Amino acid sequence: EAAVTQSPRNKVTVTGGNVTLSCRQTNSHNYMYWYRQDTGHGLRLIHYSYGAGNLQIGDVPDGYKATRTTQEDFFLLLELASPSQTSLYFCASSDDITEVFFGKGTRLTVV
Amino acid sequence: QQKVQQSPESLIVPEGGMASLNCTSSDRNVDYFWWYRQHSGKSPKMLMSIFSNGEKEEGRFTVHLNKASLHTSLHIRDSQPSDSALYLCAASMGSGSWQLIFGSGTQLTVMP
Numbered sequence: 001e002a003a004v005t006q007s008p009r010n011k012v013t014v015t016g017g018n019v020t021l022s023c024r025q026t027n028s029h030n031y032m033y034w035y036r037q038d039t040g041h042g043l044r045l046i047h048y049s050y051g052a053g054n055l056q057i058g059d060v061p062d063g064y065k066a067t068r069t070t071q072e073d074f075f076l077l078l079e080l081a082s083p084s085q086t087s088l089y090f091c092a093s094s095d096d097i098t099e100v101f102f103g104k105g106t107r108l109t110v111v
Numbered sequence: 112q113q114k115v116q117q118s119p120e121s122l123i124v125p126e127g128g129m130a131s132l133n134c135t136s137s138d139r140n141v142d143y144f145w146w147y148r149q150h151s152g153k154s155p156k157m158l159m160s161i162f163s164n165g166e167k168e169e170g171r172f173t174v175h176l177n178k179a180s181l182h183t184s185l186h187i188r189d190s191q192p193s194d195s196a197l198y199l200c201a202a203s204m205g206s207g208s209w210q211l212i213f214g215s216g217t218q219l220t221v222m223p
Contacts, residue, residue: 031209044213045211045212045213099157099160102156104153
């Protein structure tokens with residue numbers, strides 16, 4: 001099965017802090033995604049990418065930056081974290097859209 | 112308004128019963144649908160996909176799609192406690208789009 005590894009798995013930061021969430025996939029997938037999951041909202045797409053150096057905006061991009069440095073690595077950056085960004089973040093990858101593979105998630109708390 | 116709407120929000124069925132979950136999109140650009148399942152504390156995993164009108168069956172799971180109404184449904188027969196999970200409907204927005212948009216999910220509980 002496709003492997004998507006997220007780090008850290010848990011993170012606590014203060015309001016206004018700087019946070020980077022990391023994601024690595026070792027399946028040579030072209031597409032990588034960042035979602036956030038909140039109760040009552042399902043999974044909401046923040047940013048996605050179809051290759052190194054490419055970035056596409058999702059449905060809820062405000063307050064987030066992302067960067068795809070290589071085929072394998074996709075980072076989500078919160079430069080001025082706010083309590084509203086407290087959430088469970090999932091990274092995912094796919095070769096095509098027929099099946100998307102998710103990492104185990106990063107739980108971020110902004111206090 | 113969310114582009115993908117699911118109902119009901121939560122559903123309780125007895126073991127051995129039938130669970131029926133619904134999903135509709137308000138966006139005419141939607142072309143394909145998926146169903147993902149997420150057990151508590153785990154990440155979502157794809158359960159079934161459906162790309163054309165009609166019905167698709169895999170074991171105890173059946174998916175229907177009506178493209179004209181942009182409505183899909185998932186039916187689980189002989190429900191088991193292990194089927195208890197959050198079921199997420201997902202849709203892609205138009206030919207060539209790699210955006211996968213999810214609904215807010217249906218929390219299914221199967222009571223022994």
